[in-house]
Amino acid sequence: xxxxxxxxxxxxxxxxxxxxxxxxxxxxxxxxxxxxxxxxxxxxxxxxxxxxxxxxxxxxxxxxxxxxxxxxxxxxxxxxxxxxxxxxxxxxxxxxxxxxxxxxxxxxxxx
Amino acid sequence: xxxxxxxxxxxxxxxxxxxxxxxxxxxxxxxxxxxxxxxxxxxxxxxxxxxxxxxxxxxxxxxxxxxxxxxxxxxxxxxxxxxxxxxxxxxxxxxxxxxxxxxxxxxxxxxxxxxxxxxxxxxxxxxxxxxxxxxxxxxxxxxxxxxxxxxxxxxxxxxxxxxxxxxxxxxxxxxxxxxxxxxxxxxxxxxxxxxxxxxxxxxxxxxxxxxxxxxxxxxxxxxxxxxxxxxxxxxxxxxxxxxxxxxxxxxxxxxxxxxxxxxxxxxxxxxxxxxxx
Numbered sequence: 001x002x003x004x005x006x007x008x009x010x011x012x013x014x015x016x017x018x019x020x021x022x023x024x025x026x027x028x029x030x031x032x033x034x035x036x037x038x039x040x041x042x043x044x045x046x047x048x049x050x051x052x053x054x055x056x057x058x059x060x061x062x063x064x065x066x067x068x069x070x071x072x073x074x075x076x077x078x079x080x081x082x083x084x085x086x087x088x089x090x091x092x093x094x095x096x097x098x099x100x101x102x103x104x105x106x107x108x109x110x111x
Numbered sequence: 112x113x114x115x116x117x118x119x120x121x122x123x124x125x126x127x128x129x130x131x132x133x134x135x136x137x138x139x140x141x142x143x144x145x146x147x148x149x150x151x152x153x154x155x156x157x158x159x160x161x162x163x164x165x166x167x168x169x170x171x172x173x174x175x176x177x178x179x180x181x182x183x184x185x186x187x188x189x190x191x192x193x194x195x196x197x198x199x200x201x202x203x204x205x206x207x208x209x210x211x212x213x214x215x216x217x218x219x220x221x222x223x224x225x226x227x228x229x230x231x232x233x234x235x236x237x238x239x240x241x242x243x244x245x246x247x248x249x250x251x252x253x254x255x256x257x258x259x260x261x262x263x264x265x266x267x268x269x270x271x272x273x274x275x276x277x278x279x280x281x282x283x284x285x286x287x288x289x290x291x292x293x294x295x296x297x298x299x300x301x302x303x304x305x306x307x308x309x310x311x312x313x314x315x316x317x318x319x320x321x322x323x324x325x326x327x328x329x330x331x332x333x334x335x336x337x338x339x340x341x342x343x344x345x346x347x348x349x350x351x352x353x354x355x356x357x358x359x360x361x362x363x364x365x366x367x368x369x370x371x372x373x374x375x376x377x378x379x380x381x382x383x384x385x386x387x388x
Binding site: 026027042043045051055066070 | 120124127128161164166169171173183184185187188190194195198
């Protein structure tokens with residue numbers, strides 16, 4: 001998958017969903033997203049996104065001691081972020097419906 | 112802990128952790144570090160450093176899992192860094208004033224001492240202003256240049272790069288020296304010997320107080336520059352009282368002491384550098 005505008009918005013929503021499960025630090029988040037199917041996703045895409053979401057107030061971060069070396073920055077969802085996430089899920093469902101309808105209509109015509 | 116101390120802690124953690132990177136990753140990350148740190152003078156240090164440390168910790172995780180920094184963070188680190196830099200918070204107007212004020216203060220002390228080395232019984236305000244502006248432009252210019260050339264080399268030819276650096280250095284020295292002679296008459300402030308002695312004495316005492324009172328992490332810098340201040344202020348005071356005939360002798364002794372102070376300054380820096388390594 002390439003780095004298109006469409007993907008960026010979707011990725012933002014997915015990040016919120018993944019973080020809503022449990023607080024994560026950067027590398028952990030990238031790995032989780034990789035495993036979930038964003039196989040080509042790199043860290044470089046995630047940091048500016050996390051920074052943006054934190055600035056906007058959707059995420060909050062906390063330093064927590066780690067087993068090795070200095071404390072790590074863990075991100076968790078704020079109530080505002082939770083609202084954003086719910087909104088994203090709703091929008092996704094209605095968009096999915098519309099897009100699927102358009103695609104199946106096109107397929108019908110081709111048949 | 113104050114925010115400045117927190118930032119200092121982040122920087123020293125970063126210095127420690129960087130040693131764990133393998134050579135390839137170290138090269139990749141150090142470039143990123145320099146690029147981000149030189150992106151501007153007016154960003155919140157804490158935010159910049161915490162972002163840099165976070166990325167370093169994650170690159171180390173990736174390294175431990177057998178992934179290269181480049182594969183983890185991306186092929187175009189400068190583009191990613193630009194996105195991060197654009198989102199950094201700028202320091203408040205009050206902090207900006209404090210920052211520029213400190214720079215002007217430091218150059219003012221220097222300008223003051225050098226203006227009193229001559230026999231003129233007056234100070235001129237112009238070099239005070241110009242030296243401050245010069246220092247700010249010099250620091251900003253150096254940052255800008257390092258930032259621009261981190262991912263983009265001026266030239267692959269060593270001779271060209273050397274020549275360019277040489278010309279810039281010469282230009283900087285010429286401008287800096289020239290500034291000291293820009294002294295329009297209307298900005299002259301006459302000073303009496305009493306004022307000269309009291310101001311120098313004040314500076315001498317202030318530098319001693321600063322040496323004791325200053326933050327622990329800034330003390331090495333104070334220890335390094337203090338002898339230069341002591342020598343120059345003491346000379347200025349002595350010159351006011353001793354007969355003109357002895358001034359040549361004083362100048363000679365001062366020159367030797369200044370040279371030794373400069374050597375001391377560089378020895379201090381070398382030691383601090385070695386400790387950090």
